[in-house]
Amino acid sequence: MSAPAPRAVPASVVDTVHGRPVPDPYRWLEDSESTATRRWLDGREREFAAALKEWPLRDRLAADIRHLVDTDLWSPPRHRGRTAFASLRPAGAEHPRILAFDGPAPDRARTVFDPSAADPAGRTTLDAWEPSPDGRLVAVQTSTGGTERGSLRVLSAATGRPVEEPLAGLRYTHVAWLPPEAGLGDAFYYVRRDGAGVRGLWLHRVAPEGAPPVPDTLVRRCASPRTVPGVRLLGGRLLLATESHGTGHRNDLWLADVSAPGAAEAPDWAPLQVGEEAETAVDLGPDGLLYLRTTLGAPHRRICAAAPGSPGPEHWREVVPEDPGATLDGFTATGTAERPELLVVRTRLGISELTAHDARDGRPLRTVETPGEGMVSELEQDGAGGARFCYADVATQQTVQLLAAGAPRPVAWPPPGPGRRPPAPAARVRRTALHGRSADGTRVPVTLFSADGGDRPGPTLLHAYGGFGRPRMFGFSATVLAWLRAGGRYAVAHVRGGGDGGRDWHRLGARRNKMRSVEDLAAAADALVERGHCTRDRLCLSGGSAGGLLVLAAAALRPGMCAAVIASAPLADMARFERFGLGAMWTREFGTAADPDDFAALMAYSPYHVALESAGPDHPAVLLTGFHSDTRTGAEHPRKMCAALQGAGAPALLRYERDVGHGARAVSRAVDLAADAHAFAAARIGLPPRPGPPGP
Template sequence: MTPGSRPLKHVKVPTRGAHGAALSPDRESAVDILHGRQVTDPYRWLESAGTTATRHWLAERDREFDREAEHWPLRRGLSERIQDLVRTDLWSAPRHRPGRLFTTVRRAGDEHPRVVAMAPDATGGLQVVFDPVEQDPSGRTTLDSWEPDPTGRLIAVQTSSGGVERGELRVLCARTGAQVGPSVRGLRYSHVAWLPDRESSPAFYYVRRDDQHGTRGVWLRRVACGTETLVHACTAPGTVPGVRVLGGRRLLVTESHGTGHRTDLWIADLHGARPEHPRLHPVQVGVEAETEARLGPDGLLYLRTTLGAPLRRVCAADPDEPGVEHWREVVPEDPGATLDAFATCPGPALLVVRTRLGISEARVHDTATGRPLRTLALPGEGMVTAPETAPDGTVFLGYADVAVQQRVLELAPGAREPRVWPPHTDTGAPVPEVRRSVVWCRSADGTEVPVTVFDPPRAGTAPGPTILHAYGGFGRPRQFGFSATVLAWLLSGGRYAVAHVRGGGDAGRSWHLRGARRNKPRAVEDLVAAAGTLVEQGLCTRSQLCLSGGSAGGLLVLAAAMSRPRVCGSVIASAPLADMVRFERLGLGRMWTREFGTVTDPEDLTALLSYSPYHRALARGRSHSSTALPRVLLTGFDGDTRTDAAHPRKMCAALLGAGSGLDRPPALLRYERDVGHGPRAVSRAVALAADAHAFAAHETGLLPR
């Protein structure tokens, strides 16, 4: 039962829907009273994935999807094109240890990346340190994270299986692959921070994000025996702990407060201290600001923060006096771009990465004056990610754009133009010509919202099949890295657009908050306005427009389609949130109340019900107004521990129930087993992407060239 509710009564629901498909077993509908409001939930039984009734219902959805998908003209062509685009070597930025480099590489044709070691100059052969396919030939096991110890003799490896994102942390010998000491099970993406100078008795800090296996917080673990000590406990509900060791000496402990813009930070000097009981000093505690810290080569603590700067700035502090009252601004806020990442450089200097409407800019700044010293010459208009500084001052960063596959760039000290790493990487493939432009739309409250549009090569001026993507959640900006799926769509002749709606982070913290919690309907209005603008400007007709979003973006596109059914002809919602009355009880929803609100608050409930796609679909079914709804493809993953596959199951049932009497089902569900919300084998990712965009092609009229 939903928090703050009580059962009212039970009523019978229909057992058959359109096309003879079983929508519900002969069961009673759940009806709750929430703050005096009656809320009906006829498909709550679908929240139980393992029951016979749910399995039979899913089998019918599988047959329904297969019958339709085999007739989509572009299904095979898109699959082959996406496979060609991902058939390349992918490297991660190297991590330097004495006498060796560690990195990951996914060779062309491989299903998963593997951890490898090489010589410091990236020459010679590769030694495979860990291969998830060797551990699990079925391909169901993914490499979630890895971290070599300071000596390079040991490596901590985290894996999970079946998509559940709750896996195993093991320590391996980096030379032989043999496991050292007992493993830790049931972890979700734990940070691992090795203690320095512990060759004879290696130990590391790691985090427990939930209470399933002990107190949430930071723990010290000794490798050989597996004994553990709690170093820092999370006491506030909904916080996520983090840990790093900076400069081989300073312990940094963080707590992120759910999905809000607040981070608490503490720092301790490990030199001469007992690692089980470090003296943690507050850097920022109880302040409504999101802050990230690094240690510079000059010994100062550098902090990227929203404190006093919604689009973020960089400050500096003495790690022995780290409190906010001692911070000094180094790089000020830019009013037109978000400061998304930074790395320390020799000089001392800072490499600062900003994003302006999805496109990255990278500059090196003087730490004394803050003024820019030089602007990096990037390969194109794309996305820079994860800058990290090597011991010799070289900065490694990721780069990708809409037409260029992800690659690692190496910036030598003092250089203006980074080079591709490893040096032997082949980048000679021709780059397709894709034109980018920005149009602006006016939302319902008058706010101007930007929309980025990518035109396919040799595009004309006539309206054409178009996918409009949006996310609009958790303050995350839309950045234009590489997507083989998007590029395959463009090369097939389709147009692709991205709406930078409120709720995302495209214009900083205030842009996020203006589309969060009770303001979430504004994000829906922004997307509706963006769709209308594309049609008005002649880029597509409404029947040629497909809305697309995943997770929180799936919620957004479904909400737009349910509230304004004539906004588009079709919708792709991948692993979406849909039932916004029950979201707190499914997956990680309890962590997201700062983003969406809570049904325990009557005003939040009113806002949630105003756009909840599941409840709007139920209402349309009751009013028999479903004929105007766009066609919907939902994807769901049985191992999804984030949004929970109950959302797409229930949403599909509600749409099918609303579509009785139509010639074809108004919604299709593509449902996968043994995968989850996160990474998967390449072949499965390609098949999913090809099916989703073949659906869009079929619905928008995009035909094979």
């Protein structure tokens, strides 16, 4: 057996913040390219590789996950002129590709862009794409190596070849093409949110072949370096500019009619919502009215209507009121000018409900049947009075659904055809609802999934996120389904800080209230144990990003809660989180170290500092995952957290990858990551291998 890899050597680094000494002995690991950090990472890689060999379920889980994702995965079709576009990740492929086709089904589709062909190494991801109104061109966003900062290129839909030099230094920009009648040729609006150039909304004109490039025009500058710009073009003439403050808890919106001569290059902005403590999204109805999904006066969101000529909140008229028991997550305006309708998606503890309402008075018209109890996403109008959306649930891979105008149920798209691989058959999964009681008496909902149907205690993964007001949605996860089919159980804690109980539920677990998220997770774990679903030694906490912060904090503050923890790309050093990745944008969520009261709240649960102070051999076993190109949370967090845990004698491993980041990656790398993490959990909480081959 090889000698253990050397541990990190702590340094005598102590800051004084608001009169308080704050040790940071592993700050040297913040330098990702130093010789010392590289040497330390090499040691962690050897540690992880040695441990991986001892996890018996790893290969079986990987094989089952691959089987479950081995299907054609489509996006909803977008019709532009006589051409339709969709993305497809074919069964067995690493990345989705963009297809163009004529007619209702993609029987003779041609490939416009395939990231695997552009980069056979598989490091390039397709981040977003948008076809032009006439279907001749497609704006395609890609990034390489997981950085999520990349380029925007304009391709010919007929040949797939670029028609100009790409725009570089962009991060998930929105693209809003102008219609030909705007008189600017092929042109679109896009946003710069970081990288080169001024942050804000820009107009780009595609130069005709052989002509020199036309300089881009800045049409709206961001009010603050910490706001995130967005853009949409409604009905081909109403330009909507948005700025989200920090993490989207509130946004400002402006509207401009760009149909008049010269207006596209110099929009006359009218405020739609400015300075309100609210988050609002907008759609244009077939009747010419604006429809607004908003938290203004409605923590669970409502829908209002306004005329484009009088868009301010004082002119809004409520159409669909909020439902105190569910969050209004999505909507779109459909129907006709004479009979406009609103399709509304509400989420009730992870399950979507889709209903149609009369857009004039909000009267419910019908409940739209979905394929099961799962998640509805990407709901949008189809331009013909109907809508399209995606559906998935815990046991069913995502499918595209088309809903005709006035129809009570959708139909799956694309229709069956030669060479199309349908989703794997759904498995039988049992869903159980229970509640825990948090430290302040609040009832915390918990959802438990199992496939074995047994009532005896079993190995259980308890997942939580609890950040940024995002509700937990029960869509498809091959990893979760493979875990259930292997005999494990999977639970979700709907803790405060998330969006499961609306805007107020989020605020009660944000900023100086973040400790409530930790207490809610502990209450969920207690409920699972007390009701006999698992025991402490058969419980593993699991979370990623903000959820990784949550599970690390819970395990550090109450080490007897569970036997193991999976923390993927987590936040961990909350004294310095503002210095890494997008941390400076997240002060509305977590607070800021510059404020004494915020700092005291941060340090009460900061996993890195709690571990430095009190971790030991009795700490639950921890698997941290880190991604070298992570530009969101930053890879500094898992590196420093691993060093702190190991330095205190706690059982901790770091699975670290280069050339990937926080977001999308090749399918094979995603499968390997998921199989490794859940094989660790299986080994730690006693999920035994089952006889027989994996698969259906």
